[in-house]
Amino acid sequence: MTHDAHIAIVGAGIGGLTAALCFHHLGYRVDVFEQSPELKEVGAGIQISPNGQRVFEKLGLDQRLKEQGLQAQAIQLMNHAPSRAVARLDLSKSRAQGGYYLFHRADLLTVLVDACSDAGVPIHLGQSIDGPTSLQQHNFDLIVGADGLHSNFRKLLNPHSRAFFTGQIAWRSVVENVIAQPAEAHVHMGPHRHIVTYPIREGRDLNVVCIKEQADWSDEGWNHPDDPSILKREFGDFSGLLPVFDRVHSLHKWGLFRHPVADTWAEGNVAIMGDAAHPTLPFLAQGAVMAIEDAWVLAACFHRDGVGGLQAYQSIRMPRVSRVLAAANSNAWKYHLANPIVRGLAHSALGAGSRIAPARLVRQFDWIYAHDVTQDVT
Template identity: 35%
Template sequence: MTERLSVAVVGGGIGGLTAALCLVRAGCDVRVYEQAGQLSEVGAGVQVSPNASRVLHGLGLAEALAATGVKPLAWHQRRWDDGRTLLRAPLAEALEATFGFPHYQMHRADLLDALAAALPPGVVFLSHRLAGFAEDTDGVELRFADGRRARADVLVGADGIHSPVRQALFGPDRARFTGCVAYRAVVPAERLRHLGLEVTAQIWMGPGRHFVHYFISGRRLVNFVAVVEQDEWTRESWTDRGEIADALAAFAGWHPQVRDLLGAADETYVWALFDRPPLPRWSVGRVTLLGDAAHAMLPFMAQGAAQAIEDGAALAACLRDIRSPADVAGALTRYERVRLPRTSQLQAMSAGNKTRFHLPDGPDQEERDRQIADGSQAWSLNAQAWLYDYDADALVS
């Protein structure tokens, strides 16, 4: 193209900022419109696996990720009551040697800050709540709640599980409550020194619930997520306050390390876990979706953020070489065709892990543990090669 393709990204989270940075590197004129008055992420951890760090390193963020990210030594799966090891799959050097890029455990805010710092000035526009949009022959016009307007050749909805862009494209919908709620918190690592915690991602599995914890923020903090099955929930929120006493009661009888971690938190948030079935399509004309707006999934494969990061790389690759704005719709169809099968598979696998993690003690649990030990389940390193070795840019190119 003789003129730069203009792209409007609605949503300034991890997926939106990654897409923006990828698109800038691809030569596009990018604007990110975020409804909040500042870029921020909730106080929670995120796993950045090699399929995602490949993209981020390619964007020049290796030094920033190394400054705050933690490279876990292993996935460590354990029994809920006695702490017995079910699987210890090596990460750190072994993972990097196999796939070429590291696995990081990070605070979401640290990752968002790294992405924002890498963007050139004038790309991110805060306090812009999308009120609607309309496509015409020349592009897409965006309307914001305060009356402001903007135009672009392409509109990308990176606006989360409640995505107004998705609803405008495909009509109103409702997320599915998955029957699980999660208590989450971060705890100063100094407060937990007496536990002698390993630098691993530990997953404790038990009847009707599981518990995950790992270091973040240069090992200064420990992030935990305690997932409990529950019959109903009426809100979708990351910011509802929970009660430590309720979390402790839910994990009564569990290993002392789990209960010590729960009891060390000053506060916790309770987060109902929702997902949506895979969409049959993501794009209409010059408008498409990315991240949770396109493929909200349970966090039981630790791939929600990673898949949004992959989306950004794939989208930029599809738009990079088009010759005119008239080619946008075809490029977005290609993006959708490349990405939708993979994310749909991960949505299904994440949902399946709810059952596997929460089996009651008995024959099915014993068979699961046997499969974990022999490496035939999806959380073993050998079985993860298809996931970690993925190169979103190369597969599009």
Template identity: 45%
Template sequence: MTLIGQEITVLGGGIGGLAAARALAMRGARVRLLEQAAEIGEVGAGIQVSPNAGRVLAALGLEMAFEEISIASQGAVLRDYAEGAEVLRLDLTRFGRFGLVHRADLVAMLAVAAREAGVEIELGARVGEVSLDGGQAELRLENGEQREAPFLVAADGLHSRARPALLGSERPHFTGHVAWRALIPLVPGEVPAQAQVFMGPGRHLVAYPLRGGRLLNLVGVHERTAWQAEGWNHAGDPAEFRAIFTRFGGPVCGWLERVEAVHVWGLFRHEVARRWYGDNVAILGDAAHPTLPFLAQGACMALEDGWVLAACLSQGEGRGAALARYEALRAPRCRRIVDAGTANARNYHLGGPLSRTVAHLGLRVIGKALPGFMPDRFGWLYAHDVTA
């Protein structure tokens, strides 16, 4: 099938939805994007865009624009929580550029790029229900308005309206992890351009700079039995955040003292969707494969999804064959990424002092004797190129 002149509605104005909208419009589709927020504004915190996703941005014609809004990371450093001592340094730059960026800056860049490609973005369009029973997708907005979409691309996140319409109701389960995020001001150059992971018993903290080194992004995760609401925009108590990580040494104590606002959310495990498409819909990003944040691939997978979906739909096959190909290309890779992210939670939270000491000693030995061994284990992830 050709996309020239095809009418496509994209649901969700996040990273995946905007990238998919531009990719579809670049191939000739007439794209309308519905976003529930009244404006594309200052939402979220930092994200890491690894080379596999950077290749998508380059294919979208946005490589230079992305470099202007992001910091090139020197790699990742794993540290022990007590004093911040280095355990393992991972030089991942062999796979390409890792960009550290504020989510709001990336979304704003993609919104401009989508509009430049001809995408019509409608803000304040809150969809309450999606029906897929007819030949078209039917959308009921919360204001009572009804819309029809000949074909719907649902990039509407964790609380997707399209996924249950496609697959029925599902019940995620609480992982026993609660995450916190905060931003604090920095003096440029105060913190190196790298991701630092401080690993402690039952908890860890990730830190990296944003916006030319003027902000530090902090994400802390700890284990507890009581669940917290899912999502990532619930206000938390800075004093509680500091108390949870009070035993962390090195620079962490100083950073925590500067936290004035923090957000908190529970981490829930969702299954990767057993089916990614129907006759009149395709899902992508968190709507298809919500992931835990321990591998920093949520936004990256969404960028890959958007490119692959547009490429499959434009390759001359019928829509059914194109969508089957999209799912076949994406589902196995996303399952592997989701599983690897889940495994990282265990790696960061070694509980007993003996097991932690032994594990950290082993990582130090490997890092010195075989510096390329640990980075090479991620080649399947970061060297992948969906645009090839």
């Protein structure tokens, strides 16, 4: 494909900005269009596993990111009450190279925005793009819809696909790390609910996400303020986290929405990626990482075969993304086991696995973390 090609990316989220940098890395001219008048991420953390870091390494961003992130040593599964460790995934025993990092979203976004600025990739703010016709006058050779969960581009390529409520709501906050949680992600599992905590910003702050099953929810945004006292009402039995709840001054609530993996990821010179193609429940911390992987493969396929490579992009990504989504979905019920006997048995089995074969426990995730997506397109 000629390097003269001009690429439009719609959406300046983690996926869209990474895609812009991947195309730039391969020598293309890129413009990014973002509907928001300013670039800012919500006040929340994000975990980027080694399979995502691999793309950042290729883009030369790994050092800058490592300075902003905290390297996680383990993922610990906890029982909610009494609060105790059930199993520990020791990340040093994983075969994946590159590190598993914990970021504040704003810090990760800043690194990507700065990299675009250094590369001379313009990000046009306050530009809401409904579809390819909005960009017709520019004659772009490729238009990428990285416009997230409620993507206009997905709806154009997949007219019957609708986002649906998953029956789960979540609250998020970033508080002072009063429990001195080490550089580990903790998943506190309780009946019909779970809480994820991990430190960010050199361990000073703690990212807290509390998830609960609930039958209905109408609004799709994820920025609704809520009264912090709700946490003690809904999660008061998560005894180890009461000192954390006491520190929550700002709390946001939202419903978890999803849509099925899109059937059509590309048509003509238009492609979709990230949450626009396949939103992932936050139970495996892979939604943004899958967007980052998409970005590399999309750029590499286009570089190899032009728009003719877009079908290969979908064929390469679809099986991996579908498997990751299925694994994330199955974590939802594993974390929320309600029957005390079943929960006790499941936790005992996990604990035994963690003690007897710790390397085996973490290596069952090698297919996710040790995968090198930069080798997927030859």
